[in-house]
Every structure is written in C-alpha cells, then in structure tokens.
Amino acid sequence: MIFDSWTGLARVLIVGPLAYLSLVVLLRVSGKRTLTKLNAFDLVVTVALGSTLATTLLSKSVALAEGVLAFALLVVLQFAITWLSVRFPTVGHLVKSEPSLLLHRGRFLDKALREQRVTREEVLAALRSQGAYDVAAVSAVVLETDGSLSVMTEKSDAALRHGTLSNVAGAHGG
Known part of the structure; x- marks a missing residue:
C-alpha cells in the first residue's frame, strides 16, 4: 500500500517531467486562449488536461505517447471550439454564457x-x-x-x- 516497486517510482520520475514538458509545450504553442480566465467550457478542458496528466503519470497502463496524444487532442479540440466560436456566433453561444x-x-x-x-x-x-x-x-x-x-x-x-x-x-x- 505504501510502496509497490522501484520500477513504479522510476516510471513516475521519467514520465512525469516528460509529460509535464509536453503539456507546457502544447499549451504554449496553442496560445493564450487555451487557458484563459475560466468559463465553464475552459474549466472542463483544464480539468481534463489535469486528469490526463495524472493518469499518464500514475497509470502503468498508459504510455507516455498515449498521454501526449491525449494532451494534443484536448488542446486541438479547445483550439477548434474557440476558433469556431469566434467565427460563428451560434457556436459561441452554445459553449459560452x-x-x-x-x-x-x-x-x-x-x-x-x-x-x-x-x-x-x-x-x-x-x-x-x-x-x-x-x-x-x-x-x-x-x-x-x-x-x-x-x-x-x-x-x-x-x-x-x-x-x-x-x-x-x-x-x-x-
């Protein structure tokens, strides 16, 4: 319960910084709008990113590449929704109050x-x-x-x- 294996600890020490760095790079590339002052839609994306980071760090069944792909997918979806909401007011009204x-x-x-x-x-x-x-x-x-x-x-x-x-x-x- 307190200690499982040295392999698990080594995995967290290796995957942790790589997953974190990947997330930071994706957020910087995606622009300031990805994590602005949070409305409900932005909060969902932020929570999902945090959950994905935690799962990538702690779950042995999730490879680093899968976690990075999940980050990228969430960032691309956030970018797409915000891009659409700026260009199409109907989309904006659906996702923002x-x-x-x-x-x-x-x-x-x-x-x-x-x-x-x-x-x-x-x-x-x-x-x-x-x-x-x-x-x-x-x-x-x-x-x-x-x-x-x-x-x-x-x-x-x-x-x-x-x-x-x-x-x-x-x-x-x-």
Whole structure:
C-alpha cells in the first residue's frame, strides 16, 4: 500500500517531467486562449488536461505517447471550439454564457440575481473588494462569463455610454 516497486517510482520520475514538458509545450504553442480566465467550457478542458496528466503519470497502463496524444487532442479540440466560436456566433453561444447585469444604477435586479444564483451579499462583497461602499453610487455590477463580478463606477459608466465596453445581457432591460 505504501510502496509497490522501484520500477513504479522510476516510471513516475521519467514520465512525469516528460509529460509535464509536453503539456507546457502544447499549451504554449496553442496560445493564450487555451487557458484563459475560466468559463465553464475552459474549466472542463483544464480539468481534463489535469486528469490526463495524472493518469499518464500514475497509470502503468498508459504510455507516455498515449498521454501526449491525449494532451494534443484536448488542446486541438479547445483550439477548434474557440476558433469556431469566434467565427460563428451560434457556436459561441452554445459553449459560452453571456454576462449578466445584477445591479444597475444602485438598484438590485432580483430576477437576474435569482436566475444566476447570486446573493445580494455576494454582490455587496464584490463592491467592498472594489472600495465601493455605497450601492447607490455604483453604476452596475456584472456577472462575467468566468463567474467573476465586475463593478462599474461613474468612469466605467461613461465608457459604457460611449460604446467602449461590451454589451451586457440585460443592460437595456432596466
């Protein structure tokens, strides 16, 4: 249970760095988009890469070449989906969510909070973390596609009116 064989340890010491190096090289070649701030789709790919690395390291039945091929397959699939989602909005809508407006001009949007399963306390915590202590003085709070909360102040509100910030689902719904 604690020790199986020296061969198993040697395999981890040899395969581990090679599998890790292969994964790093594939991620660098595939570009920054492969592991950005995580939305649900990116999280699945990241977990799958981690699981594949662990399996390649610890399972004697998985050869290094098979593990590297699995890494490459996941990276290519991630690249293909992101490439398609940039070029075809329908694909993008299938794999990514839209940002949601949770607070607008100091007023909580209770329907959006319920739909997104976010509490007022979580929004207030995001405000505090941005140094905003007066809800009435906040222009908007947006639940981003990666699950983070963005707080928009007067300056960002002016940028929104001038079209320099992306549209947010519900921004015009009041």
